[in-house]
Amino acid sequence: xxRFETGKLPPELLERLVLHRTGTRRPEVLLGAxxxxxxxxxxxxxxxxxxxxDPITGAGRHxxxxxxxxxCNDIAATGxxxxxxxxxxxxxxxxTAADLEEIMAGAEEAARETGCQIIGGxxxxxxxxxxxxxxxxxxxxxxxxxxxxxxGARPGDDLVLTKWAGLEGTAILAADFQEELAARGVDxxxxxxxxxxxxxxxxxxxxxxxxxxxxAMH
Numbered sequence: 001x002x003r004f005e006t007g008k009l010p011p012e013l014l015e016r017l018v019l020h021r022t023g024t025r026r027p028e029v030l031l032g033a034x035x036x037x038x039x040x041x042x043x044x045x046x047x048x049x050x051x052x053x054d055p056i057t058g059a060g061r062h063x064x065x066x067x068x069x070x071x072c073n074d075i076a077a078t079g080x081x082x083x084x085x086x087x088x089x090x091x092x093x094x095x096t097a098a099d100l101e102e103i104m105a106g107a108e109e110a111a112r113e114t115g116c117q118i119i120g121g122x123x124x125x126x127x128x129x130x131x132x133x134x135x136x137x138x139x140x141x142x143x144x145x146x147x148x149x150x151x152g153a154r155p156g157d158d159l160v161l162t163k164w165a166g167l168e169g170t171a172i173l174a175a176d177f178q179e180e181l182a183a184r185g186v187d188x189x190x191x192x193x194x195x196x197x198x199x200x201x202x203x204x205x206x207x208x209x210x211x212x213x214x215x216a217m218h
């Protein structure tokens with residue numbers, strides 16, 4: 001049997017092995033698991049409950065900060081407002097209190113920036129890890145009639161890109177591989193400029209403007 005390659009699963013494998021195994025189909029689920037969708041939406045009466053979950057696996061520095069922002073971005077892209085974050089932090093053997101404090105300080109900073117609260121999670125030291133893994137689940141709320149999905153685009157819609165393509169990956173590379181990039185000839189000014197791109201990561205301001213108007217956001 002062929003082993004998986006590093007990275008996300010191809011869509012055909014995701015559909016065959018994961019997405020059709022969703023258990024009981026619930027009438028409350030308005031937006032469920034699908035290729036290209038980064039969040040789910042539940043109708044529980046009143047406002048809609050929106051949930052999104054993503055790990056931070058490719059970044060060592062700022063993992064807590066990134067985990068909150070990345071998941072809140074997925075919430076915002078549905079037209080919802082982030083409310084709460086659940087954090088799961090898996091630390092490698094030999095990790096220290098300073099390592100955990102750095103992760104949580106970043107997560108708290110991002111939670112304040114996005115206006116959401118860290119409402120729970122799980123923390124443990126796990127064998128077999130070379131660096132900490134941080135996984136987050138974000139919860140948000142959206143008024144009825146305001147929900148946007150990744151696949152909701154219609155013929156004739158305008159395609160709008162905010163900020164820059166590759167922003168998140170560029171900022172992570174500049175922060176985590178600064179010495180290696182410098183050794184390969186990337187100058188200090190370029191590295192510093194790339195690292196500063198992280199401050200533009202949140203899409204909440206744009207999503208708040210587009211919510212209720214855009215047919216699709218991602």
